[in-house]
Structures are given as structure tokens and as C-alpha cells.
Amino acid sequence: MIHLVSPKTLRSLGIVGMNQRNISFIGKNNQRKNYRLVDDKLLTKQIAIDKGGIPVPELYGVVSYLFEIESFLKKIRHRQSFVIKPVQGSGGKGILVVTGRDGDKYIKSSGARIDDSDIRHHITNTLAGLYSLGGRTDKAMVEGLIDFDPALKAYSYEGVPDIRVIVFQGVPLMAMMRCATHKSDGKANLHQGAVGVGLDIATGKSVCAVQNGVVVTEHPDTGAVLTTLQVPDWDKILELAASCNAMTGLGYIGADVVLDRQFGPMLLELNARPGLAIQVANQAGLRHRMVIAQAIVASTDDPAERISLAKQRFGALVAAATTTSFG
Amino acid sequence: MVASRTQIGIIAGGLILFGLGLTLYKSISLGLPLLPEKYQDVWTVESKISFYPTDGPAEVSLSLPENDNGWVILNENFASSGFGFTVATTEDSRAALWTKQTVSDFTTVYYKTQVYDQDAVRTPQNLSEELADLPRLSDTQRKAFDLFVKQLREKSTSDTGFVVLLLQEFASGNNQDVEFILSDLHESRVNAIRYLLTFAGIPSHLLRGIQLEDGRRRQVLSTLLEAFIDGHWVALNPADASVGMPGNFYLWKRGDDAVLTVLGGEKSSLEFALVKNSVPIRTVVSMEQRSEEFALLDFSIYALPVEQQGIFKGLLLIPVAALVVVFMRVVVGLSTSGTFMPILIALALIQTTLLVGLAIFLVVVGAGLWIRSYLSHMNLLLVSRVASVVIVVILLMAAIAIVSYKLGIDQALTVTFFPTIILAWTIERMSILWEEEGGHEVFIQGGGSLLVAVLAYLVMSNRFIEHLTFNFPELLLTLLGVILLLGKYTGYRLSELYRFREMKKLA
Numbered sequence: 017m018i019h020l021v022s023p024k025t026l027r028s029l030g031i032v033g034m035n036q037r038n039i040s041f042i043g044k045n046n047q048r049k050n051y052r053l054v055d056d057k058l059l060t061k062q063i064a065i066d067k068g069g070i071p072v073p074e075l076y077g078v079v080s081y082l083f084e085i086e087s088f089l090k091k092i093r094h095r096q097s098f099v100i101k102p103v104q105g106s107g108g109k110g111i112l113v114v115t116g117r118d119g120d121k122y123i124k125s126s127g128a129r130i131d132d133s134d135i136r137h138h139i140t141n142t143l144a145g146l147y148s149l150g151g152r153t154d155k156a157m158v159e160g161l162i163d164f165d166p167a168l169k170a171y172s173y174e175g176v177p178d179i180r181v182i183v184f185q186g187v188p189l190m191a192m193m194r195c196a197t198h199k200s201d202g203k204a205n206l207h208q209g210a211v212g213v214g215l216d217i218a219t220g221k222s223v224c225a226v227q228n229g230v231v232v233t234e235h236p237d238t239g240a241v242l243t244t245l246q247v248p249d250w251d252k253i254l255e256l257a258a259s260c261n262a263m264t265g266l267g268y269i270g271a272d273v274v275l276d277r278q279f280g281p282m283l284l285e286l287n288a289r290p291g292l293a294i295q296v297a298n299q300a301g302l303r304h305r306m307v308i309a310q311a312i313v314a315s316t317d318d319p320a321e322r323i324s325l326a327k328q329r330f331g332a333l334v335a336a337a338t339t340t341s342f343g
Numbered sequence: 344m345v346a347s348r349t350q351i352g353i354i355a356g357g358l359i360l361f362g363l364g365l366t367l368y369k370s371i372s373l374g375l376p377l378l379p380e381k382y383q384d385v386w387t388v389e390s391k392i393s394f395y396p397t398d399g400p401a402e403v404s405l406s407l408p409e410n411d412n413g414w415v416i417l418n419e420n421f422a423s424s425g426f427g428f429t430v431a432t433t434e435d436s437r438a439a440l441w442t443k444q445t446v447s448d449f450t451t452v453y454y455k456t457q458v459y460d461q462d463a464v465r466t467p468q469n470l471s472e473e474l475a476d477l478p479r480l481s482d483t484q485r486k487a488f489d490l491f492v493k494q495l496r497e498k499s500t501s502d503t504g505f506v507v508l509l510l511q512e513f514a515s516g517n518n519q520d521v522e523f524i525l526s527d528l529h530e531s532r533v534n535a536i537r538y539l540l541t542f543a544g545i546p547s548h549l550l551r552g553i554q555l556e557d558g559r560r561r562q563v564l565s566t567l568l569e570a571f572i573d574g575h576w577v578a579l580n581p582a583d584a585s586v587g588m589p590g591n592f593y594l595w596k597r598g599d600d601a602v603l604t605v606l607g608g609e610k611s612s613l614e615f616a617l618v619k620n621s622v623p624i625r626t627v628v629s630m631e632q633r634s635e636e637f638a639l640l641d642f643s644i645y646a647l648p649v650e651q652q653g654i655f656k657g658l659l660l661i662p663v664a665a666l667v668v669v670f671m672r673v674v675v676g677l678s679t680s681g682t683f684m685p686i687l688i689a690l691a692l693i694q695t696t697l698l699v700g701l702a703i704f705l706v707v708v709g710a711g712l713w714i715r716s717y718l719s720h721m722n723l724l725l726v727s728r729v730a731s732v733v734i735v736v737i738l739l740m741a742a743i744a745i746v747s748y749k750l751g752i753d754q755a756l757t758v759t760f761f762p763t764i765i766l767a768w769t770i771e772r773m774s775i776l777w778e779e780e781g782g783h784e785v786f787i788q789g790g791g792s793l794l795v796a797v798l799a800y801l802v803m804s805n806r807f808i809e810h811l812t813f814n815f816p817e818l819l820l821t822l823l824g825v826i827l828l829l830g831k832y833t834g835y836r837l838s839e840l841y842r843f844r845e846m847k848k849l850a
């Protein structure tokens with residue numbers, strides 16, 4: 017028996033569907049000409065450094081043409097760890113994470129060992145556009161591996177957890193931590209099987225967690241209890257994410273933030289079309305929050321004020337109160 | 344935002360209303376049926392005239408079919424490479440005239456027409472009831488004629504009875520008198536019968552026409568007689584002694600004049616190729632008769648030659664399939680690989696029939712995926728990999744065609760209807776999906792595409808829908824309006840009621 021939820025319930029919870037997201041959230045707030053700033057990860061890095069003064073993982077190099085592969089392989093020979101990804105990739109596709117070396121071999125986050133020819137093959141595919149939006153030819157970028165905050169160690173299996181914050185005009189709407197699982201193969205993308213942990217906007221504490229659309233309470237691989245999770249550096253993360261709207265000129269985006277042991281919160285990438293599963297992870301709808309956020313935006317221009325108002329209005333206590341009033 | 348919403352609403356509403364309104368107008372005041380009706384056989388008659396030229400200019404004249412033979416001509420085409428061409432029209436007949444100064448080789452010219460039987464027997468007006476001229480008869484011939492006619496007159500009471508007897512004696516082939524008359528006259532049976540009719544004082548003339556047989560390639564003109572018996576003109580068929588116009592007989596020429604004359608040529612021949620198609624008749628008729636009255640209809644698809652009509656019939660269905668795709672994606676929330684791949688698959692299914700098409704598709708894509716997974720180990724460039732897949736797909740298709748032909752499974756030959764590129768591309772996309780997202784996603788997207796393709800196929804092969812899109816192409820505007828509206832649909836997709844099922848606990 018398939019359990020369905022009625023459209024009426026969804027509407028009363030303010031859940032946003034795909035169609036509404038595309039038309040009312042993205043289409044209305046994001047101008048097409050600005051997409052390229054976030055679809056091209058190199059450009060994102062560039063403006064993050066230049067305009068926002070936002071820390072990002074160090075860029076080791078870019079491979080644009082096939083003939084550059086060999087010299088590139090020489091160049092990274094002395095690196096212990098690095099990450100190769102398509103400049104225009106999405107959804108965790110084509111990301112190769114190398115966490116260490118074993119002689120001539122490279123160790124992947126899963127522990128598997130690969131050699132030069134595997135890397136060559138991977139870059140060839142990336143350049144041909146195998147992993148990129150619309151299959152266009154692409155470039156491969158190589159950046160430093162995030163040495164992520166040990167406080168989060170227990171929550172992620174063979175991969176770096178990232179924190180997705182959806183921001184509207186400098187107002188953080190909703191947040192979630194995404195934890196890689198064995199199933200998601202070390203990538204923190206939800207539809208690959210990663211666990212999404214909804215986060216209280218006020219505190220960075222977990223509110224609920226889902227895997228493949230079903231509520232869970234523990235990490236399936238590490239067994240860590242997710243209900244007590246607390247993301248460190250929460251205020252910094254919100255501040256960083258909230259500054260991205262002004263930086264890109266896009267009104268509604270999802271910022272992927274990672275916590276580095278040494279450098280703290282870093283911007284990994286931005287998404288002009290953030291997914292909707294975050295609502296299930298938070299057990300809350302985006303539409304109600306959007307209405308409130310529009311009021312906040314209208315009321316103040318000060319970035320710090322917007323964030324603090326968001327924390328007040330979207331905090332778990334308030335959310336709980338509204339939820340009970342629904343029930 | 345609100346402005347763009349209302350704008351779209353107004354445009355879409357206008358399109359929808361305009362399409363529906365025009366459809367209603369055509370159906371109510373022009374009487375075009377909204378539902379598909381009885382189907383009518385429309386015959387395509389291709390006449391082929393060939394001859395060897397002699398010296399001097401060539402002139403080919405072909406009498407064109409009678410206007411009042413009970414058949415309606417839908418359209419006509421003349422093919423005459425290098426010839427000067429005119430249609431000569433006199434009061435009651437038309438003739439096609441091909442002329443050329445010098446013809447050096449064996450030459451062929453064509454006349455093609457599309458006709459259907461009106462089912463109304465129309466006897467022509469003003470036929471001359473004069474007796475035809477008799478050739479000069481020798482005394483013995485005259486005596487034999489006299490004797491034979493008298494004999495038959497005695498056995499019959501009316502002209503009709505006489506004619507029937509006459510035809511029977513000729514058809515039976517064992518009457519002594521008939522044999523004698525034929526051998527003495529050195530004439531064809533038809534002519535001999537005519538002389539006897541004239542001798543007996545019954546007016547007659549020749550009827551030339553085509554016995555229609557579907558798929559027949561090298562049909563020739565048949566000759567019948569028409570005689571004025573007991574106050575009526577009646578068709579007579581000397582071959583089987585039957586009276587009355589035979590069924591499926593396309594009357595070409597009434598009267599004794601030649602159908603084809605070739606000046607400056609020899610060994611000329613006139614042959615016909617025949618094809619039958621079923622077309623909804625009331626539509627055809629009302630279009631045909633009213634196209635002059637209403638400029639609107641003159642600009643309809645019926646104004647095109649029939650082959651183009653056939654192409655358009657297919658083209659006009661594609662928007663309907665597009666609507667199916669949009670609906671399934673936006674309202675139901677199925678994911679398909681590529682937006683319009685399902686339409687292309689559906690088009691191929693129309694050619695192959697549903698089950699056979701699906702089986703072939705699955706076999707080719709399955710085998711292709713398997714081979715591609717091997718290719719992907721070899722670290723090839725993407726382009727050459729896709730190219731290799733295309734080649735492998737073609738080999739697979741050839742293999743399927745050959746093996747099935749040897750096994751006697753003709754249907755599998757329709758494999759060729761699947762565009763190679765679609766198959767190759769599907770395989771490529773599916774295997775990338777497989778590598779990247781796993782078999783599960785391949786199953787979802789591939790299954791989604793196939794499901795949508797099958798639905799689109801079912802809609803496109805529906806006779807009612809085909810009838811509507813073909814006869815009321817303005818409905819496409821309505822369709823466009825609906826699609827525009829769907830583009831502004833912000834409600835939930837059906838699949839999201841499952842996706843967000845965990846939210847139920849909150850409510």
C-alpha cells in the first residue's frame with residue numbers, strides 16, 4: 017500500500033512543490049543572466065574571494081584541454097589529497113575525492129585505490145561533458161580537500177558533510193546538514209542516498225532527519241544519534257550564506273557550506289535551483305517561511321538585522337508552536 | 344508576476360476559445376462531422392503512357408475521365424518532363440495534351456488522379472441515340488446477321504431479353520453462328536456485338552474504363568458497351584454477359600473516340616497503377632464541395648496534394664503527444680530522459696505497432712547498454728564512444744532484421760522504423776545514468792520515458808483524435824493555450840504526494 021499525503025495537507029503545511037519552486041521561487045527571484053555565476057564553480061570561487069571576502073577551498077588547478085592532463089598529473093604528484101570536479105557539475109556527479117596516497121596510487125574516500133590512468137579517464141570524461149549540465153563540454157577543476165571539523169566526524173561516512181542553507185535576499189529560510197553514507201558513496205547529495213538533517217535556524221541544532229524521503233533518527237552507517245546534533249560555528253555559517261544573495265545578484269539560492277578544521281566555514285558552491293527535500297528534513301514548508309521572509313526584507317535593509325529576525329521567526333520553538341496550532 | 348500570470352491567462356484563454364470556436368463553427372455551420380464517420384475508399388489511379396518515338400514532333404493526347412461518371416475527382420497531377428503541357432477543355436470533355444519537338448528515346452508521361460465513388464448512378468444527359476454506322480457487310484455476312492438476330496428475337500419478347508440472350512451466346516463460346524460471324528468478320532467480340540446491336544436497331548457506344556483492384560500495377564483499360572434498351576442506357580459487359588455497370592469500374596470514357604492518341608510515336612501503351620485508401624467520407628465530400636464557397640476551407644489541409652496530406656496527418660499529431668509529455672511531467676511528475684524522446688519513441692511505435700515495437704526497443708537498448716558498458720572500460724573519448732554505439736546499434740538492427748526474416752517473423756523487420764540516432768542516444772544517456780546514479784535511476788527514467796511514449800502512442804493512434812487534429816487543425820491553438828496554462832501550473836505534482844508522504848505525520 018502506498019501512503020500518500022493529500023494536497024490539502026501539503027498546502028496547509030506550506031510545502032513547496034517542484035512547479036511552484038520553478039515558477040514562483042526561482043523564476044521570480046533569479047535572473048537568468050546571473051545563473052552562470054553559480055553554475056560555473058570557478059566563477060563562484062572568484063566572486064566569493066573578490067566580492068564577498070568569503071573563504072573557499074584552495075584551487076590547485078584547472079584542466080581545460082586534453083593535452084594538459086599529463087602536465088597536470090605531474091603537478092599533483094606531490095599532493096597528498098585533492099578533489100577533482102567538473103566546473104559545471106551538479107548533484108555530486110563527477111566528483112572524485114582523493115584523500116591520501118599509497119605509493120603511486122591514489123586513495124579514494126571509500127578506501128579504494130586508483131592510479132594515473134583512472135584519473136586520466138575521469139578527467140577525459142569530465143572534459144567531454146559527461147557530468148555537466150546539458151552535456152556541454154566542460155573543464156575540470158582541482159581543489160584542496162576539506163579537512164572537516166572533527167565535531168562532525170561521527171555524522172558522516174567516508175565523505176565531507178556539507179551544510180545547505182537556503183537564503184532569500186539575505187534571510188536564511190531553512191538549513192540542513194547533509195551527511196554522506198555508504199550508499200551515497202562519500203558524496204553528500206540527498207538523492208544519492210545521503211542523510212539530510214534539518215537544522216534549527218536559530219541554533220543549528222537538529223530538528224529531524226531523513227534518508228530517501230523517510231524519517232530516520234540515527235546515521236545508518238556510523239550509528240550516530242542525529243537528534244542531538246549541533247553544528248558548530250552556526251552564526252558564522254548563517255552570515256556567510258546570507259551574504260551570497262548580494263554577491264551573486266540571485267534572490268533565492270542554496271549555499272553549500274563546509275566546516276574546515278582550520279579555517280572554519282567555507283563556501284563550497286552555490287545553487288540557483290536548490291532542491292526541495294530540505295522541507296522533509298525540517299518537517300516544515302518553505303512557503304510560509306517565504307511569506308515571513310518577504311516581510312522581513314521589507315522591514316529592514318541591515319544584513320545582521322535580517323538574520324536575527326529570521327532566527328527569531330524560524331527558530332524551532334516558534335515552529336513548534338505553529339505546528340501545534342495546526343494539529 | 345501577477346501581470347505575467349494574467350497575460351498568459353489572457354493569451355491562453357484567447358487561443359483556447361479561438362480554437363474551440365472555429366471548430367464549432369466549422370462543425371455546426373459547415374457541417375463537418377466532429378466524430379469520425381463512415382470511411383470511404385479513395386482510389387489513386389496513376390496512368391502511365393509510354394511510347395517509342397518516330398521522326399518528327401511528338402504529340403500525346405489522353406482523354407481525361409468523364410465528369411459525370413459517378414466518380415468525384417479529388418485532385419489531379421500531370422508529370423511530363425520536358426514536354427509542353429496543356430489541358431484542352433471542350434464543352435463535354437477534357438483531354439491532356441503533351442507536345443515536344445523532338446523525342447529521342449522511349450518516353451513515359453504520367454497522369455495521376457485521386458477519385459472516389461459517389462455511389463450515385465448518374466446517367467449522362469444528351470447522349471446521341473443515333474445508330475452507329477455499320478461497316479460494309481458482304482452478302483453472306485448480312486445473311487448470317489439476319490438469321491442470328493431473327494433467331495434471338497423469336498426467343499425474346501423485349502429489347503432487354505434480346506440483348507441478354509445476345510451477350511450470353513457470345514460469352515458461352517459454343518454457339519456455331521457466333522463462331523461463324525466472328526471468323527468471318529475478323530473483328531473483336533465487342534465490335535461484333537456492336538454490329539449486331541446496330542443491325543437489330545439498338546443504339547450503342549463504347550465504354551472504356553478501369554477495373555479497380557487495390558495494389559494492381561499494370562492494369563489496362565477494359566472495354567464495355569452501353570446500349571439504349573427499352574428507353575434506358577444500360578451498360579453491358581461482353582466478358583461475362585452481365586448487364587449494368589460492374590462494381591469498382593472507373594469509367595474513363597463514354598463514346599467511341601480513342602482514349603489515347605500518339606502522333607510521332609509507335610508501340611504506345613497505356614497502363615494504370617492502382618492504390619486504395621480509406622478516408623472519412625463526409626469530411627472529404629463537404630470539403631470538396633464547399634471549398635469554393637468558403638475561403639476558410641480553401642486554405643485547409645485538404646487543399647494540399649494527398650501525399651502531403653498524409654505527412655500532415657502525422658505532423659498534426661505531434662502536438663497532442665507533446666501535451667501528453669507536458670502533462671505527465673508537470674502534473675503527474677514522471678521523470679523522462681529528455682523532454683521529447685518519448686514522442687520520438689511513440690512515433691516509431693506507430694510504425695511498428697505497440698508490442699513488437701516495445702520488444703524491439705527493449706532488446707536493442709538492453710543489448711546496446713551491455714555493449715556500451717564494455718566500451719566504457721576502454722577509456723575512449725566520449726564522441727567516439729557515442730559513434731561506436733551508433734555503429735553497434737545499426738549492426739544490432741541488421742542482425743534482428745536478418746534473424747527474424749530467416750525465422751519468418753516478418754514483424755521484427757519493422758526494426759528499421761526506429762531512428763538509429765534515437766536508439767543510440769537512449770543507450771548513451773541510459774548508460775551514463777547507470778554509471779552515475781545506478782540502475783535504479785535508469786529504471787525510473789527509462790521506465791518513465793517508455794510509459795509516456797506508450798501513452799503518447801495510444802493517444803496518437805486514436806482514430807477520434809486523428810480525425811479531430813486533421814480536420815480541425817485550429818484545435819492546435821487550443822492545445823497551445825492548454826500547454827501555456829500548464830506552464831504556469833504551480834500546484835503539486837502527483838508524485839509529490841508520495842515524495843512528501845512523511846509530512847503526513849505533522850498534519
Ligand SMILES: Nc1ncnc2c1ncn2[C@@H]1O[C@H](COP(=O)(O)OP(=O)(O)O)[C@@H](O)[C@H]1O
Binds near residue numbers: 105
Ligand atoms: N573540496 C572538497 N573536499 C571534500 N569534499 C568535497 C569537496 N568538494 C566537494 N566535496 C564533496 O562533494 C559533494 C558535492 O560537492 P559540490 O561542490 O556541492 O558539487 P555539486 O554541485 O555536485 O553538489 C560535497 O557535498 C562534498 O561531500
Ligand SMILES: [Mg+2]
Binds near residue numbers: 285
Ligand atoms: Mg552541492
